[in-house]
Amino acid sequence: MILIGLHLAIFLLYFERKGSALIQDRVGANRASITGLGKKFGIPNLGIVNTLLADPIKLFTKEDFVPAGADHFLHTLAPFVALFPVLITFVVIPFGDTITIGSRTFGLQAANLNAAALYLLATIGIGVYGVALGGWASNNRWALLGGIRATAQMISYEIAMGLAIIAIIMTYGTLDLQEMVRMQGGVWFGWLPRWGIFVEPIAFILLLTAGIAESKRVPFDLPEGESELILGYMIEYSGGKQAAFMLTDLAEQALIAMLLVTFFFGGWQVPWLYRDGFHLPGGLTIAVAPLLVSIAGIVAFLVKVVMVCIFMGLIRWTLPRFRYDQLMRLGWKILVPLGLANILITAFVVVVSGGAH
Amino acid sequence: MHTALFWFLAAVSVISALGVVLQRNPVHCLLSLIVTLLAIAVMFIGEGAIVVGFLQAIVYGGAIMVLFLFVIWLLNLGVEIGPTGHIALKFFGTLAVAAMTAELMAFMLPPHLEVKYAGHVAGYGSIDSLSQKLFSEYLVAFEVTSVLLLVAVIGAVALARRTSASEIAQNADDSARRAQGAS
Amino acid sequence: MVPLPHLMALSAAIFAIGVLGFLTRRNILVMFMSVELMLNAVNLAFVALGSRLGTMDGQVIVFFVMTVAAAEATVGLAIIISIFRGRETVQADDLTMLKW
Numbered sequence: 001m002i003l004i005g006l007h008l009a010i011f012l013l014y015f016e017r018k019g020s021a022l023i024q025d026r027v028g029a030n031r032a033s034i035t036g037l038g039k040k041f042g043i044p045n046l047g048i049v050n051t052l053l054a055d056p057i058k059l060f061t062k063e064d065f066v067p068a069g070a071d072h073f074l075h076t077l078a079p080f081v082a083l084f085p086v087l088i089t090f091v092v093i094p095f096g097d098t099i100t101i102g103s104r105t106f107g108l109q110a111a112n113l114n115a116a117a118l119y120l121l122a123t124i125g126i127g128v129y130g131v132a133l134g135g136w137a138s139n140n141r142w143a144l145l146g147g148i149r150a151t152a153q154m155i156s157y158e159i160a161m162g163l164a165i166i167a168i169i170m171t172y173g174t175l176d177l178q179e180m181v182r183m184q185g186g187v188w189f190g191w192l193p194r195w196g197i198f199v200e201p202i203a204f205i206l207l208l209t210a211g212i213a214e215s216k217r218v219p220f221d222l223p224e225g226e227s228e229l230i231l232g233y234m235i236e237y238s239g240g241k242q243a244a245f246m247l248t249d250l251a252e253q254a255l256i257a258m259l260l261v262t263f264f265f266g267g268w269q270v271p272w273l274y275r276d277g278f279h280l281p282g283g284l285t286i287a288v289a290p291l292l293v294s295i296a297g298i299v300a301f302l303v304k305v306v307m308v309c310i311f312m313g314l315i316r317w318t319l320p321r322f323r324y325d326q327l328m329r330l331g332w333k334i335l336v337p338l339g340l341a342n343i344l345i346t347a348f349v350v351v352v353s354g355g356a357h
Numbered sequence: 358m359h360t361a362l363f364w365f366l367a368a369v370s371v372i373s374a375l376g377v378v379l380q381r382n383p384v385h386c387l388l389s390l391i392v393t394l395l396a397i398a399v400m401f402i403g404e405g406a407i408v409v410g411f412l413q414a415i416v417y418g419g420a421i422m423v424l425f426l427f428v429i430w431l432l433n434l435g436v437e438i439g440p441t442g443h444i445a446l447k448f449f450g451t452l453a454v455a456a457m458t459a460e461l462m463a464f465m466l467p468p469h470l471e472v473k474y475a476g477h478v479a480g481y482g483s484i485d486s487l488s489q490k491l492f493s494e495y496l497v498a499f500e501v502t503s504v505l506l507l508v509a510v511i512g513a514v515a516l517a518r519r520t521s522a523s524e525i526a527q528n529a530d531d532s533a534r535r536a537q538g539a540s
Numbered sequence: 541m542v543p544l545p546h547l548m549a550l551s552a553a554i555f556a557i558g559v560l561g562f563l564t565r566r567n568i569l570v571m572f573m574s575v576e577l578m579l580n581a582v583n584l585a586f587v588a589l590g591s592r593l594g595t596m597d598g599q600v601i602v603f604f605v606m607t608v609a610a611a612e613a614t615v616g617l618a619i620i621i622s623i624f625r626g627r628e629t630v631q632a633d634d635l636t637m638l639k640w
Contacts, residue, residue, distance in 0.1 A: 122415050132423070421576075
């Protein structure tokens with residue numbers, strides 16, 4: 001699961017370079033290639049070599065620099081403190097139902113915690129420290145400013161995120177992510193998939209906004225703010241440690257996409273596909289082998305995650321950056337009250353309808 | 358909880374607790390404290406208090422400690438130079454703590470304290486059982502706590518706001534943010 | 541299963557370290573952190589005893605302790621900030637206005 005997360009992060013890096021170029025009407029990364037293979041065979045160079053091989057090799061062969069007067073130990077520790085919580089969060093995300101190979105049945109979730117939603121909040125909360133320490137330990141004003149901005153931003157938006165997740169927990173009546181996804185199987189009115197987004201649209205908007213802010217992407221990239229703070233908390237980092245910080249952001253984006261898919265887009269559920277096959281709205285039934293159903297679930301999960309990632313990428317390249325006071329006003333005066341109101345409405349509906357979901 | 362895990366966590370928490378007390382740089386003290394808190398949170402989970410363990414990580418690790426970090430940054434505290442305080446206080450303080458530790462250990466360690474372990478009922482430590490207790494038996498205490506939090510937020514804003522009129526609005530904003538971040 | 545005396549001894553040890561820090565350090569912030577250590581040691585004892593007795597009450601009390609600690613940290617840090625504004629120090633020994 002962590003590997004999937006990392007692969008997605010690499011994909012995002014690729015998408016970030018080529019996709020942004022597409023939107024900004026540029027060509028983007030297209031220089032590196034392995035001995036001109038692409039040119040020789042007439043294959044257009046899509047920059048895959050750049051992002052998959054050349055960028056990491058470049059980053060990891062750079063000098064590992066620690067500025068004078070910096071706190072050596074913390075300076076080295078910070079990127080890993082940032083990366084670790086994000087990576088361990090991937091284990092609770094269910095990427096498929098159970099799969100039966102031969103006579104053995106596997107659950108397609110790396111760790112089945114029954115308090116997974118709380119685990120998420122805890123690991124995301126711990127993730128703040130990597131950035132904060134990175135900024136502080138660099139002994140650089142820009143870095144410290146970036147670190148403070150990042151910490152304040154992540155703490156503020158964590159609350160909006162927590163409120164959204166509370167509403168989701170109330171809707172499904174469970175903390176178990178696998179259980180939530182199972183509940184999103186089936187249909188309403190005979191055709192509409194029972195996905196969370198139709199029940200909790202406000203929570204979706206909250207979680208999307210807070211999630212983008214949490215992963216520090218544009219339009220919430222004030223901690224990095226290239227035009228103001230140069231690179232913020234990453235300014236004094238080079239080589240592998242900077243790669244770890246950048247990987248953290250990308251992996252966090254992949255994580256947020258997975259969470260959105262799990263909570264709101266039915267996780268691994270394929271619309272109208274059940275254990276025994278498709279039951280299409282028109283009454284048509286197509287039988288599918290159980291093994292194929294399981295694999296279709298995994299594929300569906302990945303496709304959905306990639307779609308959400310692309311959507312977040314589009315947001316990234318179309319919106320300008322917020323000002324800091326606007327950021328805080330959005331977080332505290334719009335998202336938090338909205339989240340509280342959403343919890344009230346959800347509680348009311350859950351009580352009136354006499355049960356969860 | 359597995360015994361090996363317990364010994365590991367015990368070693369981590371005691372060493373980092375000592376780190377809080379012995380280190381000179383407040384940021385390092387704070388980091389040691391965070392490690393202690395997380396080790397204790399894992400112990401909670403190991404003891405079956407799953408929800409409380411995660412809450413410990415969220416509330417203590419994710420909010421209160423960040424508040425401390427902000428204050429250290431705000432006051433721009435550096436490394437303490439040289440020993441501070443009276444040497445006599447340190448001496449007698451250490452003696453008193455040694456005596457207290459000896460007494461506590463003498464009370465805690467004998468096996469007569471061991472309770473007959475009955476085994477947990479299903480759902481022990483889950484959010485259901487916690488909220489059942491919280492919203493029936495402890496409802497009054499729960500409501501009082503919420504009032505306490507409100508008072509704390511107002512008190513923090515009142516204490517931390519500056520008197521100059523231009524800064525009041527901005528500063529009240531800041532401390533409200535910090536206060537809510539903690540709660 | 542870890543024996544209860546071990547858990548209680550660990551709780552006592554962390555509590556003692558907290559008291560030691562509170563008595564020997566003069567930086568108000570570090571003293572504050574030592575208080576948090578003591579609170580957590582007691583929390584550990586609550587959870588361990590509650591777990592062995594099979595009741596949830598220990599955990600509910602830990603929940604309340606955490607909430608009160610949050611409130612206490614908020615107000616306490618606000619007090620430290622306002623002290624620092626007036627006196628430019630966080631050393632407890634320098635705060636002698638109430639002493640005669």
